[in-house]
Amino acid sequence: MKYIFLLVLFVPFILFAQVEADPYNENLNDSLQKIFEENALKIDTLGLKVSSIIITGNKTTKDDIILREMHLKKGSKFTLKEYSEDLLNIYNLALFTKVDIIPVPMGEKEIALNVDVQERWYILPLPNAGIEEGEWKKVWLSMNLRWDNFRGRNERLNAGFRVFYNPSVSLSYFVPWIGEKLHLFMGIGGAWQRQRNRSLTAVGRESGSNTIAYNDSNYENVQYKAELTLGRYFGKNFSVFTEYKFNHLRVSQYAPGRTVSDDGVDRYITLGAGVSWDSRDINEYATKGLMFRTMYERYGFLDEEVNFGRFILENQSFIPVPITKNYYITIASKLYTSLAMGAVIPVYNHEYLGYSEDYVRGWKGKAYEGDDIFTVYNEIRIPVIKPRYVRGKDMMIVKDIPIVKNLDIRHGLYFTLIYDIGTVWYKDEKISSKRFYSGAGIGINVIAPFGYVLRADWVFRLGKPTVGQIGFSLSAKF
Structure with missing residues (x-):
């Protein structure tokens, strides 16, 4: 009889486990939500112990990679809070298309946890293409060969190249967890790139002009670089890290001011250190939580002429606002600032608005340059279709694709609703004297399979002349 009681108690809980650890999940109707909330309170007061944890569905991923993300351990007390956090922790590994944790009653005071995962592809050729600043002559193609979950231990190998506009080659390796209790992490990589200069002042133009066109007189920065990152987590959210970088940069056509040195080649080492706090619910498209990151970088040590520093601060906040018991919107905001310190800041280390994704929406195509930058991007994220899973075989087109049709597609x-504002300035200027550029509009964000976010924005420039711009991207703004 006691087993039947526990089974009845867990029925809504198990159903809840099949969707997401989200108290506002629309897949639960009001009556089921009420039952769940009442039983959740009972569950936390029952003093249930976890008798065992069984991992299923992981053909490649090692069990310990999943188990180390869980607060719930064999012999620990079961709580709803830790259960919900464990679901998100495992999903945020970005190794699985779907994660379930199913409680199974084993006795009057014991339950087993079945962690059932659905693995995604780990060796991914990722082609990409784009047109910079809306110019067809700035078209580029790229290919990244990414091996996620290398050795089944959530390590990542990445080799990539880009051709046509701003070509590059890169290779990197990252391991997110070293040492069971220390929880160190490490990344190492190297790259070569040939990038068209973005500095307006370096080619005799004023900040606020149109972005430099392909046929305009310009030069290229040819750069070789290598970097090493070492860090440690203290708990789930807080980490400290250091960075070590070597840079060799030369310009294709030398002119005074394009490099700090007189021969057109700058060589320097960058040493950096910082701290980070990350409590976002879903990394790919957050609707709850906070991400804070700050660091200081020092450039120099090889050539005496290169000698400056940079302080960087980034804060992303996602505040849920409940509308009903099972529906909420999110007030999302990203603040970013970077401040340079030193006598001479080379133009290749300036901050820019107007290039690639670094622009205030509504002002794309206008280039602004300075030593320092301050931007705030704001969105109110309103769910039209809340993230959910659909079996691939139940979707048009996908149902005819082998392998994918057997996956649960998120x-x-x-x-x-969008509002952005930002500005750049030189260190000898006062920020209070600078104009802040702003834009407002609307957008659509599509949560696509395998962690992609497809974005379309329609934003109006707040200023004369008022200009509306439509933008597309394969990633969220933040």
């Missing part, structure tokens, strides 16, 4: 749709 998808969703958000409508966004």
